[in-house]
Amino acid sequence: MSRVFSGVQPTGNIHIGNYLGALKQFVDLQNDHECVYCIVDMHAMTVPKSAEELRNSILDVAALYLAIGIDPEKSIVFVQSDVPGHAELGWMLTCNSYTGELSRMTQYKQKSKNKESAPTGLFMYPVLMAADILLYDAALVPVGDDQKQHIELTRDLAIRVNGKYGEDTFVVPEGSYMKSGARVMALDDPTSKMSKSAENEMSRISLMDSPAKIKKAIMRATTDSDGIIRFDIENKPGISNLLSIYSAFSGKTVADLEKEYDGSGYGTLKKDLVEVVVDALTPFQEKYNEIRHSDELIRILQNGAEKANAISEKTIARVKKNLGMGTGAGRKLTF
Ligand code: ATP
Ligand code: LTN
DSSP states (O other): OOEEEEEEOOOSOOBHHHIIIIIHHHHHHTTTSEEEEEEOHHHHTTSOOOHHHHHHHHHHHHHHHHHTTOOTTTSEEEEGGGOTHHHHHHHHHHTTOOHHHHHTOHHHHHHHTTOSSOOHHHHHHHHHHHHHHHHTTOSEEEOOGGGHHHHHHHHHHHHHHHHHHOTTSOOOOEEEOOSSSTTOBOSSOTTSBOOTTOSOGGGOOBTTOOHHHHHHHHHTOOOOSSOOOOOBTTTBHHHHHHHHHHHHHHOOOHHHHHHHTTTOOHHHHHHHHHHHHHHHHHHHHHHHHHHTTOHHHHHHHHHHHHHHHHHHHHHHHHHHHHHTOOOSTTTTOOO
16 A cells, blocks of 8 residues: 655644645545645744644644544544654755755745745745655655645655665655645635635635635635636636535536536525535534544544654664664664
8 A cells, every 4th residue: 555645734724725635635545545644833833933822723733634534543643743753854855955946946935025034944844845755655645736846846855865875765756636626716816826824814714614704705705797607717717716616525527517507697606605615614613623622632643643653763764774874873773
């Protein structure tokens, strides 16, 4: 069984973009893959926040993982900083990366824009992400479209190190992207991606939003004025985004939805979409409230960290051996 790895940052409200682009795949992949799902708190530190906020967000994402259907009996669920291998491998990869390639990362360019001095962590972020993936010998990485460039960098680093130190050093991973949902756009501006950090609350639907908030955001969603329900990202980005969201939640194809709503107004489509989204999110919210403050949640994360550590230590031992580092002393690493 090939291994899957992915991570979500514990930063604020997880939205339907995160769900449809990445999290939904996490659930689907667990039946025929060995899945490792991480809460990447070291990545979240690239944007400053208080200790309390970070700790709460970690548990929020952990509870959400379980609420959407990640099964800890099937998948490993853990917190990144509970496994020291991420930081160790991060340094080994840092020494094999170039400042030029990191400067070209669009996420870094966007997030450091208008800042007088950009945090070093933001610059190094993609190398740590590569370490996350390579640490688990993952073959497949389910993510949204916006992470494609980071996945390419991960592949480049793996291939580079393998070329220098031996082909058995790293498994070269592939990204996995959804057909509908890989890039969910903001409801108030369908030309930019739905984001946790956008100021306007109505630009997104968070997984924990109330039916009233969901209704308000969808009914207000920006559309064009020609009144025709047709998928055409270029000319009709608003309606196309709503059709994609509808399709991803309902399982109906966009073509079927176009037929179903042929001749209907935007209001009808939006009203039905509210129902589809509310019906999909309600069971997640119920499960979330059940487990968010339970001891069970902590036990699952501890158990997950133990299993993740066992895999990580093997990779670290293999990579250190290939790179000529250390002696194997000080830790239970067998070379
Ligand atoms: P944001 O940009 O909303 O602040 P993020 O991309 O910084 O979020 P994560 O929480 O780490 O942070 O993202 C988790 C997963 O969700 C990633 O795989 C990412 O590609 C995916 N994702 C984020 N936004 C979208 C979107 N609008 N559409 C589809 N997938 C998305
Ligand atoms: N960079 C990702 C989060 C992330 C990740 C990973 C995803 C960190 N490490 C490893 C997949 C695999 C983001 O911002 N969306």
